[in-house]
Structures are given as C-alpha cells and as structure tokens.
Amino acid sequence: MDFRKKINGSVASRTALVVLVMVAVVLIGFGFWQTHYVRMVMVQEVHRQANRSMDNAINIIEDRISDVETALETAAGYADVFTKDDELCYQLLDRLIGHNDDISAVTLLYRENFFPEHGRYFAPTVFRDSNEGILDYDEIGGPDHDFCYLETDSNWIYTSQHLDGYWCLPYLDTMSTQRPMVTYSVPLCEPNGQIYAVLCADVALDWVKQIMEEAKPYPYSRVCVISRDQQFICHPDSKNILNTNVMEYSRRRGNAKSVEVMEKMLRWERGSDTMSLPSKASRNIQSDVGEIPGRQIVFYAPVESVLWSVSFSIPESSIMEVPNRLKTNMMWLLCFMLALLALIIYIIIHRELRPLKQLAVSTHEMAKGNFDVPLPRISRNDEIGNLRNSFAEMQTSLENYINKLQTTTAQKASMESELSIASHIQASMLPKTYPPYPERRDIEVFGTQTPAKAVGGDLYDFYIRDEKLFICIGDVSGKGIPASLVMAVTRTLFRVVSGHEAAPERIVAQINETISLDNESNMFVTLFIGVLDLPTGRFRYCNAGHDAPLIVGTDVQLLPCESNIPVGIVHNWKFVAQETIIQPQTTVFLYTDGLTEAENSHHELFTEQRIIEVARQAIDSADIAPFSFINRQSEAMRAFVGGAEQSDDVTMLAVEYTKQQQDVRLLRDITLPNDVQTVPQLAKFVEGVCEELAFDPSTTMQLNLALEEAVVNVMSYAYPAGVKGTVRIEAQANVERLKFTITDNGVPFDPTAKEAVDVSLSAEERPIGGLGIFLVRELMDSINYERVSGQNVLTLRKKLK
Amino acid sequence: MKTTIEEKEGNLIAIFEGRLDTAAAPQCEQDLKPLADCEGRDIILDCTALDYISSSGLRLFLGVLKTAKPKGSHVYVTGMNADLRSVFTMTGFINLFEMKS
Structure with a gap:
C-alpha cells in the first residue's frame, strides 16, 4: 500500500x-x-x-591391433625356419615379444605328437613378467603336456575353421595375471597346406582403457568399450569389465534409451544420442560410481577390425556448466x-x-488565498520554466480578479442588504397579525404571500371600517423592485381612498386615475376590491382584470365577475361594480395567478380546476376556516410543483363570514322630522335608553353627543333644502352592544365617506365644520353606512362592558 | 339655554348655562355677537354652568376665537366639567384655547 x-x-x-x-x-x-x-x-x-x-x-586402437597382426603374420611367413626345431622355436617367440611391447605373451601350439619327446601336445610360451619386465619361458598344456588347446572349442584360441589370423573374444586371464586379455592367433601351415601349429600372441587390454582415458574429449566424459560378445572391455567401474553383459547392464539401469543405444552399438553403428539418467535418489536403480545424473549425450563408433564398439557419454550438465x-x-x-x-x-x-x-x-499557499507568496526562481528556459512563468501570470491575474471580485461582492452584499430592507418594508405593508379580529365572531380572515424574488409585485390588504370589511388583492405586472414600488403605491392608495369611500368601483376608479396618470413605464395592476357589509352579508366588489375569487360554502363556485380592465392602463375608465349576498358560514377565497400558474417540472400548470378540487375536499372535511383552507391550498400546490423553482409571487386571502344572531334586550324607536330643532326630543330618547341600560352620566352624555351629531348630519344633508322628510332612529341592545340605526328616505348620502378632520391643526387653519362625524367615530365603537332599498341606513354601535 | 355677556375688569365674559346643542346654537350665535367688538380686550368663556356642547357649539367657540385672535385678544375658557373637557380633548380644541381655572 x-x-x-x-x-x-x-x-x-x-x-x-x-x-x-x-x-x-x-x-x-x-x-x-x-x-x-x-x-x-x-x-x-x-x-x-x-x-x-x-x-x-x-x-590408435586400430594401429596397435594392426601392429600385433602384422608382427604375427610376418612371423608366420618365415616361421617354418624356426618351428621345426624345439629349441629354435623359442628364438622366434623371443623376437616376437621383444619387438612388440603390446604383446604380453607369445605361444606356439603344436599339433599332436609334433615333438614326441616333448609330450603329446608341445606348447612353448614366452611371457613378460609383469613385475620385472623381463621375459620368462615356459611350456603350457599341463605337466604331462596332454592338454590339446587346438581341439578345444574355446574362445581363446584358433580353431580349425580359421585359415587366417583370428582375434579371439576378450577374456580375463584367470590363470595368471587376472587382467583382461585378447589373443591373436595365426595358423602355421605345411607346404601342402596342412596346419601343423598355431602362433598366438596374448595382448593385455590395459592400454585400451588408457588410450580411451587419454582420448576422451572432456575430463568428465565417461568412456566405455564393448566387445562383440556383449562384454565390457573398458568401463569406468572396473568390476564390470568382462564380468557383465552389457544388455543386462542397460536393462538394469531401467532406461529404454540406454538399451536402444546399446543395441545400436552392438550393430556396430556410428552416431550420437541423448538420453536421461535418473538421479540415484529418484528410484532404486543401479548406477555407477561417479556417474552424473541428468541428460547425457552419448557418442559411439565401432572398432571394425576387432568388432568392438567405443562410446563416450558426456553429461549435459557438465557441458553446460x-x-x-x-x-x-x-x-x-x-x-x-x-x-x-x-x-x-x-x-x-x-x-x-x-x-x-x-x-x-x-500554489498550495496561493490556494489558501495568500497571493503574495513568492514563486520559486527557475532560470531554465524549458517546459518547467514556461510553466513557472504561466503560474506567475496566473498569480497576477488571479490577484486582480480576486480584488475585483471582492469589490463586486461588497457591492452585491450592500445591494442585497438594501433588497432585504425593501423586502422587510414590503412585508410590513401586508397584514401580519393573525387572527386580526380576535374579538369578532362574525368574521375570520387569513392571508399569505410568498414572493418569487426578494420583493414581490403581489399585494393584499384588508381592514374593517364602519362595520365593513374592505379587502383587496392585486398583482402588479412584472416582478422585483419595480413591481414592488407599484405594489406599495397601490396598497397605499387603497388605504387612502377606501378611508373615505365605501363603493368599490369608485375606489378602483380613483386608484386607476392616480396610477394611469403619467404611467410612463406602462406598469399595470390587476386588482380585486371587495367591501363586505358585516351586519348584512352584502358583498359589493369591483374586479379590475383579476382572477375571480371562489365562494366556498355548501358548494364551490366562482364569483361572477366583470373583468373590466386592469388598473393603470386607460385613464377615466368606467369601472363596474357587482353585488352579491354572502351567506353565513361561507368563505371567500382570493388569490393571484401565481397559484393557478404554479408550474411543476413538466411545465404543467396548477390551474383553477385543481384549486376548486382542493376547495371541494375542504368542504368534504367540513373545514373551510381561512387558515386551514389556505394551508390546504399551499400544500396541494407544493405537492404539485415538487422541486421546481417558484416562478411567480403566490398570494392567497381567505375570508370566512359567520353572521352572529343575538338576543335583543332592548328595542325602541323614534321618528323625527328633518328639523334640527327636534334635537332635544332626540336627547330625551337617548337619555331614556341610557337610563334603562343604567349608563353613567358621562356615557349618557357621549351617546347623546354622537346621536345628535349623526342625526343632525342626516337632517342637514339627506334632504335638499326645503324638502320635508323624516328620520327614524332605532335603538337595539343585546348583552354585548347597543346599536342605533338611523334611517331616512332622502337622497343617497354616506356620511362615512367624509375625510377625517385633522384635530392637530391651529385655529387659523381649521375649517368650520367636519367635526360632527369625527366625534361620532370617536365616541362610538363603529359606524356603518348602507343604502338599502332607497333608504340611507346608518348604524352606530357601542360595546357594552 | 341661556347666554349672558358681561364686562368685568376690562374683560368680556360670556356665561353659558344649560345645553348648547344644535337646536340652541342659532340663538347662542346671536347672543355672542357683541364679542366681535372686543377691541383687544380678553374674552373669557365661562362654562361653569354649561352641561353639554355639540359640534354646533364648538363651531361657535371656534368662530369667537377666529374673530378675536387677529385683534390681539386672548380667549380663555373656564369652569369646564370633566365631560366637556373630554370633548375638548377629543377634538383638539383644548390646544386652541387658553384654559383658566
């Protein structure tokens, strides 16, 4: 590793x-x-x-042998000079042995009774004394000379079949020297051709071994000479000489190749062969002393005159040593x-x-951001030198780049911080306290906004004024900062205009006038503004090109909407309002196209159809409360969209209307002519009500003041000057609140639409008037105006503690 | 409702009694006309006996102030009960008039 x-x-x-x-x-x-x-x-x-x-x-062998043959045959030529005499014959033998060192003994074997005085078979012999090298003389054939060598059919000697010289088979000289010998015999004939004696020369074969040892090609090669009767004449192990049959010897060695080679030698062939000798240890096989196991190259050739075969065996391992x-x-x-x-x-x-x-x-140092680190000095002009120069260039440009990047990052961070502040400001413009009206039982509202970018172009808002819920939802064209600016303007205009205007079409119209004026950037807003009259459930609304809200009650339906045109496009457009009654236990669900057009990764849209399905599920589980309803829609959208990036702002607003019926504790009314001089009668009526409800004098005074101001307002403005009419005041109380309803048959007149007075102005700046409605608002908990069936209906409420 | 104008120590004093509501306002406006000739004299509006005032009454008070101030007169209000004071506070009138106990 x-x-x-x-x-x-x-x-x-x-x-x-x-x-x-x-x-x-x-x-x-x-x-x-x-x-x-x-x-x-x-x-x-x-x-x-x-x-x-x-x-x-x-x-050499042939020479030596031929020397002996020549000597004997030459001697045979002139032998009859010597052989006829039993003394002279010794001279012949002397000469023969004296002139040829290879001959160790010479013998003359005479035919039967050739020299009767020497016994039956005369056989004179001369031999070398092996110890002293001098010649000895003897007669063989036993003491009585009666052993006939010539007629014995032995290997040793000539037989009558041979007329020429004859080499006998090698033999061991068992009688004297115990040496290997071979004998050459030549017949001596009478002139008539009759053989009268045989001349024999014994040759000791010691020199064969000597010659072979001298002639062998390498010291480690082994020599071996075999005779025609399958005996070893020469062998490294001398006990095998003339003592062992070569074929048996080969077979004992358990080697087929060795047998084959031996057969070839006995056929007197010349050649070479390769054979393997197994090691001694491998098998229980007879092997010779000093033999080297392994592959051997065997060379063999015949000695033709005597029919011997000579072989050298050379171990390959030694050759290759x-x-x-x-x-x-x-x-x-x-x-x-x-x-x-x-x-x-x-x-x-x-x-x-x-x-x-x-x-x-x-480079490692540089990677840590330390760009001042010195590069190693390389003076070479080769590839490594070039690389170093490239690194130096990279270092410089990297440093510059990082510096630039730092500047850019700082700028970006500052922009992001500003964007975050903008986002924060925008979020603060949206309602964020939920539930917004914990004390009310007739209304529940919840809204959310998820901007696609840090700041979004969607807006929604709601508030209650004079027992009317003003709601607004809108979507500014485009996204990001420009859209968010228009969003802020629109939302502010909504608050300002609806502060004194309860008719949705007029609110939209006024917003449109302001935005469309000098609208050089051609931004526009789709806007839906609705005004829900809480006591009656009457819902008046005006749609400026926005998605129609859903009415979720016992069933889901789209609120029928005139689309008009979005705000900010056409100056002076006449916006049309519509009206419906919202039944109790109904939720109005408003949303922007960010919800319908939420895209999943397959570019499919969430669609209105899915919103309606989710709304139906909400009805089925009997839970249409705004908070859970919006959560349900959000979850459905998230599940649909999956991991896809949000492409547009998603804004949802839900309003649940639950009208509360309460027991009436007190119910009184009075009808007055439209004459301000009847104010004392009104005061008496109010005091009577207060007395019955056991109010303290201060509260009584406050109610008196509020009622006077409201009624005088109606008397003064609902009827044109000189027209007589009546004003009906009804007081109704339950455990929670006291309610005054002021009804008249005059021209439509909404006192709540008056702009609020500024009580902080100095005496010089203050207009005379406008204080009346201000006081009513101050003194009562709520004021509400509705025009119902040709009548102006103004309702004042005071909570009871 | 009864409105009386008195002159005392070089000041003009208007004394209100009863309820100054919309019905009573026209008469009261007539009664207060002499105050227009204040000629630098200070005006004291005595509300000790005033039980009630509506916006019509407040408008009259403001009228007096607007007439008198350019002439260098001070307009004081005295003797208001707690209810009246709360109405004055509510409408910001308490900042327009100088209070005198």
Missing part, C-alpha cells in the same frame, strides 16, 4: 519503474536468446570434439545494472522535477 502510494505519488519513481521493467523485459529476452545460442554452439562444439576424440581413439555459470553471472550483472539504472533515472527525474515540487508548495 505504501509502495503503491509512493509509485503513484512520484513521477520519478513511476518513470524509473516503467523504464526498469521495459529494460528488464528486453534484456531478459535477449538473455534467453543468447543462452539458447550459446547452448547450441556448445552442443555443436561438443559433437565436433567428441567425434574428433572418437576418431583419434579408434585410430560454463554457460550456466555465465548465465548466472549475467543475471547478477543484469540485476545490478537495472538497480543502478533505476537509481540514476530516479535521481535525474527527481532533480529535474524539484522545481515543480516547489511550485506545488507555492
């Missing part, structure tokens, strides 16, 4: 290893080829050498060279790449 890490982590190590492996492969390949070649040359050389030695040995030693040395040398080569490559590459390492250290 450590090694692998080192190899992978260092170019020097890796290159050294690769070069090493390649060189090793090439050298080993070359080494194999060379070994093979040397081996081949060696074998050829061995063959040549062995053949030469073989020829040499055979020639030198090449093998050479091979081993070469291997060591190779290893050493490779190691040296690897070391040199490593050192060179390591030194060449050292600047890269320093460069890596510098």
